[in-house]
Amino acid sequence: MNELPIQRVLPELLERLDQGTSAVLIAEPGAGKTTQVPLAFMKEAWLVGRKIIMLEPRRLAARSAAEYMSRMLGEQVGETVGYRVRMDSRTGRSTRIEVVTEGILTRMIQSDPELEDVGMIIFDEFHERNLQGDLGLALALESRAVLREDLRILIMSATLEAEPAAALLGKAPVINCPGRQFPVETIYKPMPAGQKPEQHMAAVIREALAANPGDVLAFLPGAGEIRRVQSELLRGGLSADVVIRPLFGQLTQKEQEAAVRRDPENRRKIILSTSIAETSLTIDGVRIVVDSGLARTQLFSARSGMPYLATGQVSRASADQRRGRAGRTAPGVAYRLWSMEVQDRLTQRNSPEILETDLTALALELAAWGVLEPNDMLWLDSPPAAAYERGKVLLHRLGAVNERGMITDQGKRMAKLGMHPRLSGMMLLAAEIGQGRLASILAALLQERDIFRGSSIDKDADIRGRLEAVIAWERSGMASPHVDETALKRIAQESRHVRKQIGIPESEDMDTSKIGILLSFAYPDRIGQSRGDGKFLLASGRGVELTRTQLLSRCDYLTVAEVDDQKGAEGRILLAAPLELEELLDYHRGDIREEMVVEWDSALGGVKARNQVRLGAMILRESNASQPPPETVAKALMEGIRTEGLSLLPWNKQAKQLRQRLQLMHLADPEWPDMSDGSLLEGLEDWLSPYIFGMKSRSDLQKLQLTGILEQMLGWDKKSRLDQEVPTHITVPSGSRIPVDYGNPGQPFLAVKLQEMFGLRETPRIGHGKIPLTLHLLSPAQRPVQITSDLESFWNNGYFEVKKDLKGRYPKHYWPDDPMQAVPTRRTRPQ
Template identity: 80%
Template sequence: MNELPIQRVLPELVERLRSDTSAVLIAEPGAGKTTQVPLAFLNEPWLLGRKIIMLEPRRLAARAAAEYMSKMLGEQTGETVGYRVRMDSKTGKNTRIEVVTEGILTRMLQNDPELEGVGMIIFDEFHERNLQGDLGLALALESRGVLREDLRILVMSATLEAEPVAALLGQASVVNCPGRQFPVETIYRPPANGQKLEQHLAAVIREAAAAHPGDILAFLPGAGEIRRLHAELDRAGLPSEYVVRPLYGQLPQKEQDAAVRPDMENRRKIILSTSIAETSLTIDGVRIVVDSGYMRTQLFSPRSGMPYLATGQVSRASADQRRGRAGRTASGVAYRLWSHEVQDHLRQRNQPEILETDLTALALELAAWGVQEPKSLLWLDPPPDAAFERGRELLQRLGAINRGGMINDKGKRMAELGMHPRLAAMMLQAAEMGLGGLAAAIAALLQERDIFRGSPKNKDADIRSRIEAISLWDQRDITSADTEETVLKRVAHESRHVRKQLGIKEGVAADTEKSGLLLSFAYPDRIGQSRGGGKFLLTSGRGVELPGAQLLSRSSYVTVAAVDDQKGAEGKILLAAPLSAEDLQRYHQDDIQEEMIVEWDSVLSTAKARNQTSLGAIILRESQAVQPPQELVAAALLTGIRTEGLDILPWNKQAKQLRQRLQLMHLADPDWPEMTAEALLGNLEEWLLPYLYGMRSRTDLQKLQLTAILEQMMGWDKKNRLDKEVPTHITVPSGSRIAVDYSDPMQPVLAVKLQEMFGLHETPRIGHGKIPLTLHLLSPAQRPVQITSDLASFWKSGYFEVRKDLKGRYPKHYWPDDPLEAIPTRRTKPQ
């Protein structure tokens, strides 16, 4: 056997970890790091017979790595080398190397923070940046810092930037290893316009098979695309020397092994895989890669508060990893089903899962660890504050933590189950009610793809039909090659695993009546109230609807377990069950609120009061309230004023002028109250609320004395200053008291007949003589003939032009030659 590239750097890596407790290994694909590195440390003195725990992001890779290392030692898996993944393990009392998936390490740390009996943790393929990987490293680093200073931590990756990880580990040593990569030719084959993905993939696979030797590894985003491509290849027909092997995480182990191992009949394999085969696995015989360019990731929708699976383009790093699969054992070729231009615009690497997924499970693990502030731990990327807080809020609703974020007994038991907090909360509640078998079936269903996907039964969103199917399988345990039945069997097996884990003796319940109730313990934010026509309003405030007419449409209440939230204003219900009003009242009583609601009715222009019983956003009952508290009515009136605007109030001339005068003073001195509509509406509680008690409608509001109310805002001292500096009226030479118009506070206006101003040399001023009034000098018909703020200038020149024009039209009126010496008059001629 040829020497693997990793062998050349192993001595350096081993030496580094003799003198230090951390290291980073950057090894290119094909170097052999996954299977060679753990074995190299087995006999190190510092290990002292303790275990090495190596984390693999995927179950298939964990099993394959353990089996390969055992084969190298000439042993069976479970002796020196074993593995532990969900629902499957092979270990023994002499096992020294355990290959585990990340959730297993988290449970080990939570159960024993000192990790007694463990001398080293290896994080393999850390560049994938799974949420559990980031969490496992953060907990391991704290364990070492507080309890186990001798614990060795090694981070291994193919494409990760080494410097940030090395800094996180305390300036750890970095060892680089080139891979054993044979030449790989890259061919770009973008699809034609309108061509379906499966049709294009099938055509390229046939082309590649005819032009190049070796097995084919095709990358697709998910199991659905794999099944459609498989069907497309079957329709086109393949020669007998080919065999199609699907490969994705939900497949039974036997089928996964058939995809990875050489074909028993020596046929050429066409492996249709998700990104599960992107790293870790070396599949002997693969010399052709056909890459769709897509991958599927779980994201979180802030709009709905729900996680969803999204299909998007791969990153450049992922595309390179996939391409490298063709050059592991010999030269090969990689077909990329996109263009050179698209390649140039691919993002550099995948977004870490911690930055874009639901963090409820992370929040529960940190609470169980005793951490309330995530940033107290060491992270490559800290959990985003908003997403983490959403997770904590859900944990409070599930009853796992208190308002201060401290975990309680229920939360500790939820964390120990190792499933999503929603399902854990449901399982614990169901066990107390004697419904553990039914809950286990529901939990198993929700952790797998829909068992009716692709079936005519899929149109029915009722989860009870799925539970009944599982119940039949649980009783029969019949094997079948049919895809739907294979999924059913796997779900039934998962259901048994959950029952065994919790010590539940009863099997899957044939009576599914309480399915909606059990779901409500997991999804209290997705209890839905019927709005008619198969539409429901969830307690979270989100609107959802059934995809078509079905029995669930008749239910008054449902609990929704799965929603397609990507299209339209209404989410599409994928899985749900009816919930009886009696069970809703009984089991969610603590969350049901009874309150009196007083709101402004814009149609009737009054405050309306009602007693309301609600659960989140849904209203269970309501009735008219007879004597609502005055403070609630007053608050509703404030809402009405803000809705309708200040014009709903009785602004007479005096009140309007006072408001305008006060605004002028505010512009000169901010210590005076601001009188703009925005300011008054924003401060209604301060200046208007005390006068609203006892009122209820627009009619009542007309009784307000706004002048007196505004005067109260400024106080007695300011009122005297206001009257002196910004008077309501000005006495003109004729003796008339004329109101000043303050509509424009920057330019107050005095509208006065021209004859009444005779003899006045200068423009009248206010504000201690600082602000000249704008004079609207009026004709005998009360129309402005001149607008000026410089009266002296008008008398010198403008007056004579006006006099010439008006004297002929108003001959009976007084038009003196010298206005400054003339007698002012309000009459036609002076007396």
């Protein structure tokens, strides 16, 4: 066997960690770092009496790495090398290397912060940047800083940006291992127009099998796509010496091993895999990779406060990892189902999970560690403040932390279960009411993909049917054709594991009518109240709906466990169970609030006061309230004015004109009060509230004397100046007092009969003669014949043309030749 590339740098790596406590190793896929590095450190003097813990991101990779190292030592797994993953452990007293995954490392550090029997922690494939890896590193760094200064920490990756990681470890040395064991050719095969993705993948697999030796590893985003490609391959027929092996996380260990190991009949394998096979896994015989370029990840919607699965393009680093699978044991070829142009646009690296996911579990772990602020610890990427705060709020609602964010006794028990806080909280509360066994099955069911086969659009959303299918299978050992029996086995295994942790008897009776209330312990923010037609309002304020009529559509209340939040304004309910109002009032009484709500009702045209029993955004019960506090009514009335606008107030001509005059003064001098809509609405409490005490409706507001109220905003001096500078009326030459129109504060005008202005040479002015009035000169029929701000110019130029027209239409009226010398009149002719 050729020497692995990692062998060339192992001496330097051993020396660095003999002299220091940290290092970063960057080695290309296939270099051998996962299996060679841990074994190389076993004889180091500083490790005597202690073990190596290696964190792997995926369970299959953890088991595979432990088995491979054990074979190299000529031993069985569980002797010198062992592994620990959730619900599966192979270790013994002589174990010196433990490969662990998921939250195992977190649990180890939480239970023993000093890590007394651990000499080294290796974080393998750290470029994946999953949440547990980031948390494990943060806890390990704090443990070393406070308790174990001799603890070695090694970060290993193929594509990680080394400098930030090295800086986080205290300027740790970076060791690069260039070169892979075997070359891999890259071929780009974008999908032709009109072809379906599963058809294209199947076609390229067939082409690759015909052109190259070895097995095929095809990367697809999820189990659904794997099944469709498998059907497409079988539909076209395969050679007898070719076998298809699916590979994804929900398969049994036996099924996964069948995909990883050589076929016992020496057939060529087509391994249809999710990203589970992307790193730390050598699959015997694989020399061909066919990559869809897609991956499915869980993201968190800030809009709805709910997680969702999204399918997207992989990063360049992930594509390189996948490509490297083809060169592990021999020269290979990688087919990429996208173009070179798309390749150039790929993001460089995966976004760290800590930046995109629900941080409730992280917040619980840090609370259990005794940390109130995550920034007190060392991170490559700090947890986003908003997402972390949402997690803390949910933990408080679940009873895991107190108001200060410190962990409660309930929270400590939840953290030890190693489940999402929603589910661990549900388990503990269910155990208290004698329904722990039922809750354990429900929790396992919620962590599993849907056991009902077929399209999610066609499935009933009632989770009770699924839970009853699990219970029926446990009793009889028989599964219906539409139920995934492999998933049933995993659910049974997980539920037994949880029951054993908590000490729930296997004989405990199960009351399936309690499913809805059990779910509400996990999802108190997703308790929903019917709005009719299959639509529900959640306690969080979010709207959700059932997209087709089913039994759940008739429920008054339900708890929603799973929602598709990616289409439309309303989330689509995927899983839910009904519950009764009396159950809510009983089991959630600590979250229920009784309050008097006083608010403006537009339809009523007044303030409405109601006594409400509320659970979050939902109103459970409501009745009319008598004698609400007057100050609360006044506040609601002002909010009604803000909602409806100032038109709700009785603006008569006098009040409207006063407001316009004041606005003209404000435009000239900001010291005068602003009469704009925005300013008056904003300052309602200052100028209006003293006058509406005791009022509660639109009709009550009509009693207000707005002229006097606005005048109260002025002192005596401003009131006097107002009348002088912007008068309400102007006396014209005929003796008439004509009102000034201030509707446009920037251009006040006077509408007056032309005949009443005879004899006046200059345009009337206001504002101490600074502002000329615009004159709307009217005919005897009160229709404008001229608009001017320069009266003298009109008399000298425009009047004579106007006179011809008016004299023809109104011959009995007085139309002098010299208007500036004529006698003004309100009548037909001067008296």
